[in-house]
Amino acid sequence: MITLASDFGTPYPAAMKGVILSRCDARLVDVGHDFPRQDVRTAAFWLRETLPEFPPAVHLVVVDPGVGTDRAALVARAGDHALVGPDNGVLLPAARELAGDDGVETYELEIGDPRSSTFHGRDVFAPGAAAVHDVGVDRLSELDDVAPIENVVDLTFPDPDVREDGATGEVLVVDGFGNVVTNVPGDVLADRDAVAANGDRVPVVRSYAHADAGVRVVTIGSHGNVEFAVNRGRGDEAFGLSTGDRVELEW
Amino acid sequence: MITLASDFGTPYPAAMKGVILSRCDARLVDVGHDFPRQDVRTAAFWLRETLPEFPPAVHLVVVDPGVGTDRAALVARAGDHALVGPDNGVLLPAARELAGDDGVETYELEIGDPRSSTFHGRDVFAPGAAAVHDVGVDRLSELDDVAPIENVVDLTFPDPDVREDGATGEVLVVDGFGNVVTNVPGDVLADRDAVAANGDRVPVVRSYAHADAGVRVVTIGSHGNVEFAVNRGRGDEAFGLSTGDRVELEW
Amino acid sequence: MITLASDFGTPYPAAMKGVILSRCDARLVDVGHDFPRQDVRTAAFWLRETLPEFPPAVHLVVVDPGVGTDRAALVARAGDHALVGPDNGVLLPAARELAGDDGVETYELEIGDPRSSTFHGRDVFAPGAAAVHDVGVDRLSELDDVAPIENVVDLTFPDPDVREDGATGEVLVVDGFGNVVTNVPGDVLADRDAVAANGDRVPVVRSYAHADAGVRVVTIGSHGNVEFAVNRGRGDEAFGLSTGDRVELEW
Known part of the structure; x- marks a missing residue:
């Protein structure tokens, strides 16, 4: 199962689905594609609240105002789940919630020479999610395109x-x-x-x-x-x- | 097959999908999640027009301004279909259309101690729909969590x-x-x-x-x-x- | 696989899905249902950009301001893909992109006496898409309801x-x-x-x-x-x- 979340509206999510379904036959479930545009923090909150309801899955998340810059593409392993998206903090609150005591393992996803600099949802993250789904979350570190990465952008919510x-x-x-x-x-x-x-x-x-x-x-x-x-x-x-x-x- | 309809927008429907997919592997089909908010009558109309197009299915419907009050949670059996949602009339016009001469059988769904008082879509109706799907519409009366109920809130449209x-x-x-x-x-x-x-x-x-x-x-x-x-x-x-x-x- | 695209919003796409799922068990993937209303050209552009990402599929497209007039219903074969929708040009740019050197073959879809004159998405195109899916794209010319048609409405984008x-x-x-x-x-x-x-x-x-x-x-x-x-x-x-x-x- 691959879930999809973005701030893309229509029809960019369909391009991501086409790419995924060209590579694997995962069940696809939309989390939502009308998260507030380029609002990493709001998406991070809702993903933290929503993704833990799902059975083990690969979660594709693209709220990515820094697309095409040198921000990394990440895969975060969180227990039986994996999250794939940009290194801007959007994955981390949900990943911690999903991982619990296991802790979150982070990997950089290195897709050489993507087709565009403006739509990594289609050209980097969707192929990445399909690859993780295909190899399996527990073996994702065996993928050629991923390498452990330590320093990632974090995002936390303030304590009251x-x-x-x-x-x-x-x-x-x-x-x-x-x-x-x-x-x-x-x-x-x-x-x-x-x-x-x-x-x-x-x-x-x-x-x-x-x-x-x-x-x-x-x-x-x-x-x-x-x-x-x-x-x-x-x-x-x-x-x-x-x-x-x-x-x-x-x- | 489980269809889903609500006035939730994003991302609450995804939480319901996660709950369902954690419990069964039903095919999920969205009827729509942008029905006018808290407008039971409009949703009831569109469901009456739309659900009869579907093959036998469990239909999860959450337009529920009375969430967390003592309004009952219902399962309505209508021929080969079942509808799961709040007892505010939203299910009845579609149920009658689906049931035809068989008539509609209504059951109260009793989920003890739901996690929240404000999101029964996730905590009551989604688990209920998954349970009905799993046992099968024709055997839903065997579920421990349902009991026949006679007096339910009705909703009808005026005659011209x-x-x-x-x-x-x-x-x-x-x-x-x-x-x-x-x-x-x-x-x-x-x-x-x-x-x-x-x-x-x-x-x-x-x-x-x-x-x-x-x-x-x-x-x-x-x-x-x-x-x-x-x-x-x-x-x-x-x-x-x-x-x-x-x-x-x-x- | 059947993809669905329209300008319908909610809940008309669900009626199309119900019709399809009553006739076949295809995987359904939404391309989008909030394309600008009755804007054939914009939908044609986005479909040309999006549908080529998909593996071989039947693509149901309903942006149809001329519904109920004598405009034809079309099936366009484009390589391993087929597109089903109104004869107003909306299918052609995507079909050419999908067909490549194979060229596009066009067929008229003749559904006798549809239930309504105002919702051919449900009454003509959805049954047509299900029929094409069932027989298979490479054998669609064998369907009783389709016949080759030569003169169809074209739509092209201007050259710079x-x-x-x-x-x-x-x-x-x-x-x-x-x-x-x-x-x-x-x-x-x-x-x-x-x-x-x-x-x-x-x-x-x-x-x-x-x-x-x-x-x-x-x-x-x-x-x-x-x-x-x-x-x-x-x-x-x-x-x-x-x-x-x-x-x-x-x-």
């Missing part, structure tokens, strides 16, 4: 500051519903009926529809973190928040 | 009023091209060259391109109902119509 | 005018990143550091990120042609260009 009387955190992403996903762990909301969220007192609810339509709330999102939300509305607009903004909770 | 000299109906949905789909049966247009549509006389055409670009028309849509449309334009804008609006035809 | 001191061309498409794809062959940029692009001197770069963010550049796109672009920005907006516009390069 959780105190006795509140927490300070950051907006990691906003989802398509407008729910504002923070880095504050959801368990700070346990047994609370209400908190001050960026200064305004709002109810703590089990899920969106436990409040009336239009009411601002905080809840625990599917990733386990505190979300700022509005039942049947957009939390980002109601709270005036976007990715990277600071959030304050007080109780 | 068809008279000697005209018809009064309602806009059911507007499609992506802007074509306005009504509940008035298309056969009222048979052998007519023109009708008054909400007061203005417009031609009756076999398909959009039988009128000049920009001309307002009525035609019979692919679902068999009267559509208000514009060749190479948007019928919803030209007629000033949206979902739920009343339409009047006179001849 | 390349001179000693510059080139005059045209914008073929703008991609989702805002990159402006022209018909000028990329090799005119070889060994140049800068050119005048529509009057303004801009650097020639190997790929977008070789310029600072926001800087206008020209580069060679993945299709081999000159692109007008902006690193981390939209080339179409920065250069004020859209499909069909004239471009001038001077060196």
